[in-house]
Amino acid sequence: MADRVHPMQSPPHPASPLPPPDQEDAAAAAAAATETTPLHPTFYGPPAPPPGTYIVQIPKDQVLRVPPSDRASRYKSLAERPVRRRRLRRACFGAFGAVLFLALAAAVFVGAVYLVFRPRAPAFSVASLSIRGLDVVAPSLSPELEVALRADNGANRKVGVDYRGAGEVAVTYSGARLAAGQWPAFHQAPRNVTVLSTTLRGTGVSFSDEQRKQLAAEQAARAVPLTVEARVPVRLRFGKVLRTWTVDVKATCQVTVDRLAGEAAAANRGCRVKVRPFLWWWW
Template identity: 70%
Template sequence: MADRVHPMPAPPPPSSSPPPGHDAAAATETTPLHPSFRGAPPPSPGTYIIQIPKDQVLRVPPPDRARRYKKLAARPARRRRLRHACCGAFCGVLLLLLLAAAFVGVVYLVFRPRAPSFSVASLSIRGLDALAVSSLTPQIDAAVRADNGANKKTGIDYRGGGEVTVSYSGERLAAGPWPAFHQAPRNVTVFSTALAGGGVYLIF
């Protein structure tokens, strides 16, 4: 007995129209969530919007202001150079002062200089006649003692041009030259000098 073959129903022809839910999905994918933020709001009446390329903003000044722009741009660099020069000079002067102070301190600690002391070893006066009516001309011979014993490493040079004076109650009686000599450390020197005066009046 032969088998029977039943015919199958033909499939429906493909349709160009999308399925029912496809339109909603496509609309959801392409439609923005917030349609109100698509673009910037329109400008208010009376305003203008000027767009300048980014590579030309604050880079290329106009030709009529190029020289002024160059001067203004060079001012900060000039001020920085001047400020650096002033700081360098101030630091140099401060360094020199510190070096000088250190040198003086070292010299003082090494030599420890002291001022010499002076005293009158002997004194002789001539020309003071109390019975004279006219002015007196006193003559004084003085022996001065210069003591440099306090200095152990420092000698003293006395140069010419100085003066030795004798006064009484603020009145100058006589004056004489100061001799020039060198005094060694830990030395005591006694020198003599002649002093002369004039126009001295004695009031009793």
């Protein structure tokens, strides 16, 4: 006897799966909510401002490019500040460069003058010394001295010396000034030796007891030390055109005399020359 075959239901196609029961319920609930629930107020546009409030809208190009009128001057000053700083920096560098250039040019010029003329300080010495009115016993003295000074410019072949007026020559003993006088003004040519005489006078000169004893002992030994100081303003002359500024020359000579009355024999113990302000080749 043959078996009966019953037909079976075919399985669903894999390309179109059926939604599960839970998802179908959720979709139906969402559709029902959309139909009945009103939209959120934000979907209709921005909320209305409260009463008394104003909203001003300014174009974007005006906000970025056109500053307010009260800030225009500040904006201009801030915009020009880098330019001013660059100009100031350039001016400072230019001034510094000009000063440096002038200093280098002056140094080169002075060096060239020194190499060409080779200036040297003149030498000084005391040629003779005559003393009157220097009595050790008297309480107050008014001595008078005749001093002959020898200025030797033989070391300079191309440099002359102009001795200006208002110079001074003084003679001291143990720190006490005996007499003083003026240095005469004259011009000394290169390779020239000049002997000049000047009269020195002093008033109200007094010595202490210790100085009197020391002076009497040195006079008895025929060796009285004196100091002759000369301070005179001079100018150097290079050739016929070029001259230096006026400087003060100080010459200090140590001498020893054999007597304090009449024509004394002066023995030079050396002279020292200083120049102020600074002339480096004269020190």
